[in-house]
Amino acid sequence: MKRLTSGGVPGFVIRRLLLGLIVLLMVSLVVFAATQALPGDPARAILGRSATPQSLAALRRHLHLDQPVIQQYLTWISGLLHGNLGISLAAQEPVTKLLAPKLVNSAVLVAVAAVISIPLSVAIGSWAAFRREKVFDTLSSNLLLVLAAVPEFVVAITLVILFATTVFPRVLPSISTIPPGSRPWDHLSFLILPTATLVIAVAPYVARIMRASMIEVLESDYVEMARLKGLPERTVLIRHALPNALGPVFQVIALSLAYLAGGIIVIEFVFNYGGIGSALQESVLNHDLPVVQALAMLIAALYVALNLLADVATIVVTPRLRTRL
């Protein structure tokens, strides 16, 4: 792709878009191959050893396993593009209908976590850079280093121990099961611990990159120039330093959001929160292949789209990178 260099920013966007589509196409091949075309009999894997020949044959017909592999893939991918994701084997209803409310639940959770964690981590990172090597910087750097390493389900259960069961019992609910038919925002107290876990899982990365980027900007000539002009420190930091420091952070923010899509798998399970993450865990345990396929494609597509957005946003906010296009 590096050799197709022309067209400026629109050209770059088009090239990245095409590349994203190619990656998605290959992802769909991988998902299909892994779940349906592998040697062995998916129908037997789903039904287990107790399956009768009749039920095996019926399931094979249902999954289109009696057709040639290419035909199976084309049926699956065209259904996918038309919004028809097949029928869930466990729930016996269309996958789209099954996943729609769960998708809303997960989206709310991720959105709330993103809205809280991104400004928070940008603020922490910037403040640590302004007060470099001072108490706040040392404390926050070490704390973030520790939090970045700990797996998110360990963070989640630690929060449960602290605020729901053992240390301060029943301050917050330890289980966040959203009753069917209601929306997550009807149960705000349910959202607190899962959101806090996601924020703790993501904030360290964004804050650390923000700190590094801000330190680099603060040492630059144009910030010194702004100071020498006699501008108030506040203006220098907010008008000159902050916008320039945000450039490299976009990439990490997008990656963090994409990560949240994967991180919710375990976190939703911890809190029994009915989203796509716990749906994936359930469908894996039930061998519900249509649901596994749909969720794998969904999460991968989200990941590719966010990466694309990050690359474009970085180009838009960093003019000097455009000369390399």
Next chain:
Amino acid sequence: MIAGSGITPSSAGITAAADVPAPTVRPTSLLRRSLRLWRTRIGVIIVGGLVLLAIIGPYIAPYGPSTPVGVPNATPGGKAVLGTDYLGQDVLSRFLYGGRNILVTAFIATAAGLIVGVAIGLIAAYARNALDDVLMRIMDVILAFPQIMLALVAVAVVGPHAWVIVLAIALTTAPRAARVARGAALPVVERDFIACSEAMGVPRWRILFGELLPNTLGPLMVEASLRMTYSIGVIAALSYLGLSPNPNSPNWGTMIQENQIVLPVQPWGAVMPIIAIALLTIGTGLIGDGIARTAAGIDRARSAE
């Protein structure tokens, strides 16, 4: 913890700002120098202690891992120092048995992923042609799956066998390591001693692994400890999700899940493995950060000369 997407500074495609430059010091001296930092020392002590615990734990455990010793969910005291779990098994004994599995699986998976990934990254960087593009695009495809999701899909299709989990973790570790290896090797490939070796007719594999590899070991060691941290997290999470090869085997992740419901009554069954996993990942994280800081420090000193 960001395990799934592999958020490393160097995965920031076009923003090269956070890339770790390759320090050209011998790896042994880099390790020794990084031990001058307190964080590396603390990390080594924590990880060493837990590895030791996992190795000798089964020999000093007062009971077998699945021996019932009393009523379920008994609080500490009497025969069971840390109480009993939901089946009346001794929490301390299960805890002492439970580390081996995670450590061994995480180590094998990470090592396999790193070896494959580094080889691919070095080959891609050295090729500088269509092969580079093809290899890295394939890596992008694997990167589109969060680590835990790919492991879940693999377990869904094949079953929760140990080798499936090792393979899934290795497969998702490889592209992340490949990116770092390629990024670190690209500037080295341009240097004169590589051209010199080529002119002398040194075989390609010897250039790759005898000359490129030693000159990229700094960032690779940082990456290795980072990957180990994430692998421990994902493997513990998988057994927490109920997808370990043997459901009643003593395993820190499984223990947390089994004893989560009884937290208000008998917290120790979940608290001990939580502390262990948290300390283990913090330890590997500290080691990685120590090496990274040392490498960056050496680099800064060199550019100041």
